Every structure is written in C-alpha cells, then in structure tokens.
Amino acid sequence: MTKFVQKQVDDLNSRIKTTEEALQWVSDNLHPKVAKASSFGAEDAVLMDIMLKINPEFRFFTLDTGRLPQETYDIMDIVRKKYDISIEVLFPDTKEIEDMVKEKGMNLFYESVENRKLCCEIRKVHPMNKMLRTLDGWITGLRRDQTKIRENASIFQLDNGHDGILKINPIINWTWEQIQKYIKKNNLPYNTLLDKGYPSIGCEPCTRAIKPGEDLRAGRWWWEQGEHKECGLHIDHK
Numbered sequence: 135m136t137k138f139v140q141k142q143v144d145d146l147n148s149r150i151k152t153t154e155e156a157l158q159w160v161s162d163n164l165h166p167k168v169a170k171a172s173s174f175g176a177e178d179a180v181l182m183d184i185m186l187k188i189n190p191e192f193r194f195f196t197l198d199t200g201r202l203p204q205e206t207y208d209i210m211d212i213v214r215k216k217y218d219i220s221i222e223v224l225f226p227d228t229k230e231i232e233d234m235v236k237e238k239g240m241n242l243f244y245e246s247v248e249n250r251k252l253c254c255e256i257r258k259v260h261p262m263n264k265m266l267r268t269l270d271g272w273i274t275g276l277r278r279d280q281t282k283i284r285e286n287a288s289i290f291q292l293d294n295g296h297d298g299i300l301k302i303n304p305i306i307n308w309t310w311e312q313i314q315k316y317i318k319k320n321n322l323p324y325n326t327l328l329d330k331g332y333p334s335i336g337c338e339p340c341t342r343a344i345k346p347g348e349d350l351r352a353g354r355w356w357w358e359q360g361e362h363k364e365c366g367l368h369i370d371h372k
C-alpha cells in the first residue's frame with residue numbers, strides 16, 4: 135500500500151483542476167491499485183462513463199448490503215452489460231450480520247442513531263475497509279453541495295481513515311444540474327428510482343423520495359434529525 139502525505143495532495147490539488155485531468159492522473163499513477171466505489175446513483179452513472187472513456191480497464195466496486203432496492207440490482211446488470219465490464223461486489227461478513235440481527239432485529243436502524251450506525255458499519259464500512267486495504271486510492275462520486283460534511287472536500291484528499299491512501303473526488307465541483315444534463319446528453323442508463331424522486335439512493339428501508347425543494351439527501355435516514363446523516367464511508371475518523 136502506498137501512503138501519501140499532505141504535501142503531495144496539496145500539490146495535486148494546485149495543478150489538477152478538472153475531472154478529466156484528475157482521472158488521467160489516477161489512470162497513469164494509481165491503476166490498477168485504485169477503484170471507483172459505486173452505489174449506482176446519478177453521480178456514479180456520469181463518473182463511470184467518463185472513467186471508461188479514459189481507461190476501459192478502470193475498476194469498479196459496490197457494496198451489496200443485502201438491503202438494496204431491486205432497481206439498484208437492475209441498473210448494476212444494465213451497466214455491466216452496456217460497458218462489458220465486471221463489477222466487484224462486496225458483501226458483509228455473515229457472522230457479523232447474524233449476531234447483529236439476533237441481538238437487535240431486522241429493522242434495528244429505526245430504533246436509534248446508534249443502531250443505524252452499527253448497521254451501516256457492519257453492512258458497509260467493514261467490507262469497504264477490507265477492500266481499501268488492498269488499494270492505493272479510491273474514487274468517489276461525492277459533490278460539494280450534497281451535505282455540510284462534504285462542502286470542504288477537494289478533488290484529492292488524504293484518506294486518514296484508511297491508512298493515508300488517496301481519496302479522489304473527480305466531480306466534487308459539479309452541480310446537480312450538470313449531472314442531470316450529462317446523463318441526458320449522453321443517453322446514459324440510470325437507476326429508475328431517480329425519476330421517482332430519489333436523487334440520492336441507498337438501502338431500501340433507509341431511503342425515500344424527496345419532495346420538491348427538499349435537500350437532495352433529505353430522503354436518506356429521513357427519520358433522523360441533524361447533520362450526522364452519513365453512513366461512515368466518507369467520514370475521516372481521525
């Protein structure tokens with residue numbers, strides 16, 4: 135595993151400003167020890183399309199939490215066939231899931247923030263950590279205007295929560311309008327939940343459609359209040 139230091143990250147951010155430049159640098163310098171984390175939302179559709187034009191061998195992985203909506207499984211297969219790529223699907227540890235459900239039930243996440251975070255930790259964070267330990271960098275579809283936690287993010291970040299590998303956010307500066315426009319212009323397949331009012335798509339029991347004017351991530355863990363509404367994948371625990 136290659137560890138980076140803040141000076142290298144600052145240097146990259148000062149000279150690389152566009153999505154394409156960032157992905158070209160990643161292709162030249164990190165591939166194949168880099169992969170894109172995808173949940174098959176709108177941002178992922180855009181990024182995957184741009185990435186494959188730059189390097190058809192780029193790697194993609196996704197987390198199958200066991201609680202995803204059918205529409206997400208459908209789009210996974212559509213995308214796999216369209217681009218003729220394989221997608222690495224990561225599953226949670228069976229024993230951890232069994233112990234959690236035995237103790238707290240199937241729908242523990244509705245009962246407390248603590249339970250919800252535990253579920254995200256076991257179904258998402260642990261499999262993700264296992265994957266990231268094999269990589270020098272990972273690519274995300276984060277955008278700055280999605281949540282407060284993301285508003286200070288830049289294209290290149292030092293991922294202190296994952297042993298100092300690089301976290302690359304190539305579309306961090308894109309707006310929601312740009313994402314929609316790119317999808318339309320390039321006639322990309324996308325998760326049909328988008329048309330049903332889901333700009334942010336996660337697990338089925340934890341995501342619902344938003345109303346016009348609501349925050350783009352308001353449908354995620356909608357029963358919770360506050361600004362902690364992240365699954366833990368993008369939080370720098372240090």
Ligand code: SF4
Pocket residue numbers: 199201243250251253254255257258336337339340365
């Ligand atoms: S989003 Fe909901 S179901 Fe999915 S891992 Fe988190 S708490 Fe569990």
